[in-house]
Amino acid sequence: MEKYVGYGYLVLVAIGYIITARRSRQKARVAGTSAVKAFANIALTFLAVFGLVGLIEVFVPPTLVERFLGADGSLLPLLAGGLAGSVAAGPPAAAYPIAASLLNSGAWAPAVAAFIVSWTLVGVVSLPFEAKTFGWRFAIARNGLSFLFALLIGVLMGVVL
Amino acid sequence: MKRALKFAASEFLLVIVVALYLLALFRDPARAGEAAVASVRTFLGVLPIIVAVFGALGLFGVWVDKKAVAERLGEGSGFGTLVLAALFGTVLVGPVYVVFPLLKVVREHGARWAVIGAVLTAWAVKIPMVPLEIGMLGLRFSLSRSLLVALSAIPLGLLLEAAMRGSERRNAQVIREGSSV
Structure with a gap:
């Protein structure tokens, strides 16, 4: 399909x-x-991202991905996924290939969901620009709430999937 | 030299990936080749979707009348306006430096903070890109994520508004206390 x-x-x-x-x-x-x-x-970002996907596939052992992002009964992988997505700067289209290769290497689906949602919702890199536009209080409150929602959506994804 | 530095700064991920490939080529050429092949295979697999996604982004750009919606979002303050804000967010396309200033104008037209928050949250759904997500992560994953993000738009907007209201009340109090001294 x-x-x-x-x-x-x-x-x-x-x-x-x-x-x-x-x-x-x-x-x-x-x-x-x-x-x-x-x-x-x-285009250049795509070149880099797909190049990275190949490197992950061949060089990063699934055990490593599993250790950081695999289901281990705790919420740590969820937190790791959310944090990685928050600091990652890049177009959302670039998040999907990376997320897919993590998922294939054994990452926990809720952690990957938190990674994607925080990638699109939380922007640490664009924080100064957001603060300049709407004020620091707005920027920090929005990004903070978005981060919590990314984790929550991750957990709910675990229930749905 | 200056231009090269600027390029390296804007495409730092590419610089890192190229460096990693050079390192891999030096240490294990066979596996470096494997990685390159895997990259090309993945890319070709989603190429039709990528072409379609960018075509769709162009179409959304010309068909979604950003200005008209922005004006409507500034006028209303009921639940219907919040729903409109969430819907608008899902079809809104554009980079941060276009979307933030646009929403600043919406806010200046009198929109509630919850409206701004709902648009920015629903903006993460990115309907034109959902097919790419389906191609890479599967139908179930992608649709659940999109739906959950869309459903979060209004609650997150309202919570954000509550956080902003707190600050405004405190500021008003500071002003009142200041004047009574």
Whole structure:
């Protein structure tokens, strides 16, 4: 099923572009250019992330991943996943390949979920910018609450999966 | 030289990964090759989704009328506005330096803190990227995560608002006490 998601999505997006172009060529062109630009911005990061995935697969023994992120009956792996996701700076699309390789190496699903959620929700690197925009109290409260929610969502994922 | 440093700073992950590959090549060329092959295999496996994701990001950018939604979010303050904020967040695309200033404008239009918090939380759902997540982590994982994040948007927004209200009350108190002295 997962294999066909890509092609199905591709077809859907292509249809979206055709409909958009029929309504307004200009609009479709803007969408297309911004898509290419967004990809160009992230291309080098992708190169690095997928390169890293290969390295993890070949060089990082599953026992190591299991020791830090594997289910051990405690909430420590959850905390480790959440912290790793919080300090990681990068586009969310980069989080998925890394999370997948961790999962394949035996990481505990709730820890991986906490990793992804905190990656997208908590931004330690963008904290100064957030504080400049909304004030320090907002930035710290939002990131703190988001971190707690990332752990909570991780736990709930463990129940669901 | 300066440009090279700037590049290394902005693409530090790439620099690290290249360094790791060089190290691996030096110590164990066969396995370094294996790693490179595994990387390419993984990348090719999700390439169609990646192309679709970026195409979709472009479409969302032109179809979601950010300004119109921003104005509506500033006007209302009921539960419906919070729901709209959460929905808006799930289709909102863009980097931090676009989204934060946009929400600052929403706040200046009179939106509650809970609205800002709900948008920022739901922003983590990233609907255009969900198919990529499904491709790499599976349908169940991806849909559960997206749903749980979306459901968290309003509670997190309200808690955030409570945290902000505390500060505003204290500030008001400080001002009152200051004036009575």
